[in-house]
Amino acid sequence: MPSDVALVAGAPWSPQCRCLPHEDCWPSEQQWSTLNNTLSHRLVAVRPVASVCSLREFDQTACKNVTELWTNSVWRSSQPGAVQWENWEAWPERHQSCYIETVQNTTCEQGRISLYSAEVQNASVIQSVVRFAKKHNLRLVIKNTGHDFLGRSTAPESLQILTHGMKDIRLVDDFIPMGASNSKAEGPVVHLAAGVQLEELYLALGKHNRTAIAGSSHSVGAAGGYIQGGGHSPFGAWKGLASDNALEFEVVTANGTLVTANSYQNTDLFWALRGGGGGTFGVVTRVTIRTFPDVPVIAYNLNMTSSSDNPQFWDAWKEWHASIPSLNDAGGSGYYFTLPNLPLSVNMSVSTLITLLMFPEKTNATEIEQLYLPLFSKLRNIANLTVEKMAIPFPSINSTVFDLLLAGPQYDSTGSTAMLASRLYSKDLLTSQDGPARLANAWESIGWAPGEAMVGHVVAGGAVAANGEKIDSAVNPAWRKTATHLLFSKSWGANATLAEQKAIIKNMTEVQIPILRSVEGEKNMGAYMNEANGYEPGFQKSFWGKNYPRLYKIKQEWDPTGLFIARKGVGSEDWDDAGLCMTAKGTCSMGLAY
Numbered sequence: 230m231p232s233d234v235a236l237v238a239g240a241p242w243s244p245q246c247r248c249l250p251h252e253d254c255w256p257s258e259q260q261w262s263t264l265n266n267t268l269s270h271r272l273v274a275v276r277p278v279a280s281v282c283s284l285r286e287f288d289q290t291a292c293k294n295v296t297e298l299w300t301n302s303v304w305r306s307s308q309p310g311a312v313q314w315e316n317w318e319a320w321p322e323r324h325q326s327c328y329i330e331t332v333q334n335t336t337c338e339q340g341r342i343s344l345y346s347a348e349v350q351n352a353s354v355i356q357s358v359v360r361f362a363k364k365h366n367l368r369l370v371i372k373n374t375g376h377d378f379l380g381r382s383t384a385p386e387s388l389q390i391l392t393h394g395m396k397d398i399r400l401v402d403d404f405i406p407m408g409a410s411n412s413k414a415e416g417p418v419v420h421l422a423a424g425v426q427l428e429e430l431y432l433a434l435g436k437h438n439r440t441a442i443a444g445s446s447h448s449v450g451a452a453g454g455y456i457q458g459g460g461h462s463p464f465g466a467w468k469g470l471a472s473d474n475a476l477e478f479e480v481v482t483a484n485g486t487l488v489t490a491n492s493y494q495n496t497d498l499f500w501a502l503r504g505g506g507g508g509t510f511g512v513v514t515r516v517t518i519r520t521f522p523d524v525p526v527i528a529y530n531l532n533m534t535s536s537s538d539n540p541q542f543w544d545a546w547k548e549w550h551a552s553i554p555s556l557n558d559a560g561g562s563g564y565y566f567t568l569p570n571l572p573l574s575v576n577m578s579v580s581t582l583i584t585l586l587m588f589p590e591k592t593n594a595t596e597i598e599q600l601y602l603p604l605f606s607k608l609r610n611i612a613n614l615t616v617e618k619m620a621i622p623f624p625s626i627n628s629t630v631f632d633l634l635l636a637g638p639q640y641d642s643t644g645s646t647a648m649l650a651s652r653l654y655s656k657d658l659l660t661s662q663d664g665p666a667r668l669a670n671a672w673e674s675i676g677w678a679p680g681e682a683m684v685g686h687v688v689a690g691g692a693v694a695a696n697g698e699k700i701d702s703a704v705n706p707a708w709r710k711t712a713t714h715l716l717f718s719k720s721w722g723a724n725a726t727l728a729e730q731k732a733i734i735k736n737m738t739e740v741q742i743p744i745l746r747s748v749e750g751e752k753n754m755g756a757y758m759n760e761a762n763g764y765e766p767g768f769q770k771s772f773w774g775k776n777y778p779r780l781y782k783i784k785q786e787w788d789p790t791g792l793f794i795a796r797k798g799v800g801s802e803d804w805d806d807a808g809l810c811m812t813a814k815g816t817c818s819m820g821l822a823y
Contacts, residue, residue, distance in 0.1 A: 454507025
């Protein structure tokens with residue numbers, strides 16, 4: 230053992246921490262001012278958005294505006310002092326929060342909201358911010374839109390890089406990746422700057438009769454954690470995951486260098502960015518994705534309803550899941566929603582299953598109707614079940630998105646608390662003799678309060694499965710076997726105590742998630758990292774399976790000091806939950822103690 234290692238081996242362990250505002254290492258006012266000048270005066274001191282309603286900071290006009298917009302996801306995405314779900318704005322362990330529901334009667338505390346935000350406009354500015362954070366050992370977070378269930382867009386005592394304002398969209402007819410020969414052209418693509426949101430992407434492509442594989446939310450950023458985490462789509466069976474269609478990333482790395490990652494250069498980073506998780510390997514400033522000619526779609530809506538005391542509803546739920554593989558094999562993908570206990574009046578509740586699958590490149594509604602006939606014949610044998618169905622033709626994918634999936638308000642309703650539990654389930658499970666029944670029994674046993682819902686995603690199979698043989702990426706290998714992705718959410722009120730919050734989290738992680746995993750076994754399948762529990766037990770295996778060791782190695786190579794640490798992201802186990810201090814394990818892995 231080398232002598233210097235021997236000296237520290239028996240010494241008391243001292244954690245390595247980020248610099249905090251009360252410490253001498255914190256940047257001076259002059260240093261912050263210099264950074265602000267570099268950013269063309271786009272560095273702002275941040276307060277939680279509800280602070281304008283607090284007694285000390287009360288502004289009647291501003292408070293009225295914030296109150297009206299509190300649940301508006303598009304507004305929240307643009308605010309440095311907000312994310313989509315308010316529980317990630319709070320720091321409950323320190324009893325710090327600033328909720329619109331309570332702020333009038335309490336002190337507005339900073340919580341997990343960053344102290345400063347750099348509202349960046351281009352890659353060179355991001356480089357300056359990254360170098361500043363590295364030089365001063367600051368906790369750094371990246372916020373694109375704040376649409377995140379794991380708390381990766383906030384951190385206490387931190388400096389935020391806000392990429393929301395980077396909106397450049399550029400279509401290219403025949404893209405050649407950097408470093409490739411002219412013979413390696415990839416066809417039509419679109420270059421997306423970091424802040425482009427899904428709705429903006431669809432609108433831009435629609436003008437050219439083209440489309441891309443993306444999700445169906447107003448507030449998701451196309452180039453952020455969505456695509457870096459894999460990115461499922463209601464048209465996944467048609468062309469795969471969003472990350473399958475990423476051809477190139479432009480990234481600011483931990484040393485402030487701007488690099489290009491694709492199949493020809495920085496290939497390890499390219500592998501990691503396609504599924505390894507956002508906010509972990511660098512700041513993505515631009516992503517290049519494939520585009521496709523827009524095509525017609527048949528959307529098929531099938532609803533099943535019974536009284537909430539009818540145990541045979543779960544038989545219908547089982548039959549629906551048994552039918553998913555054949556519908557998926559025929560090109561169908563989309564969503565479904567289950568409300569086991571939906572009150573309609575004081576004395577009446579129902580159980581309902583609402584399904585909506587999309588079939589791209591289909592124009593014949595009768596053809597799609599035929600696909601459902603085996604399911605209909607089984608549903609007819611279930612007593613007291615009402616079945617409604619409708620085929621809806623659309624001229625294009627873009628019209629399907631705007632007229633169906635994003636119809637209604639021009640924003641998603643957010644601004645509350647949300648804690649998810651989810652699991653990916655395989656095609657093998659749903660085609661096995663007892664698999665659908667085991668799945669139904671497990672999800673029924675969760676217990677459903679009035680109004681609670683589960684969400685199903687038929688977003689794999691087809692091209693998602695086939696791409697597993699053609700594309701080497703960090704995306705969870707379980708996706709290549711998946712037939713459905715199921716999740717549910719729990720919440721708590723703004724006045725919930727830390728003990729009450731911990732009780733909900735404990736029940737989810739120690740009781741409910743084990744139930745979800747028990748269907749196929751703890752060691753099989755996994756969870757989709759972008760829609761999973763914020764305290765997911767064993768997140769490394771759950772989110773990435775066998776890919777995690779390689780991801781961890783790449784993380785250490787590109788970010789050896791852990792500048793980019795995201796909650797439940799690669800390497801986050803080396804730090805405390807807030808990402809402020811390294812754990813003993815983390816210090817060892819960095820080579821600082823042995």
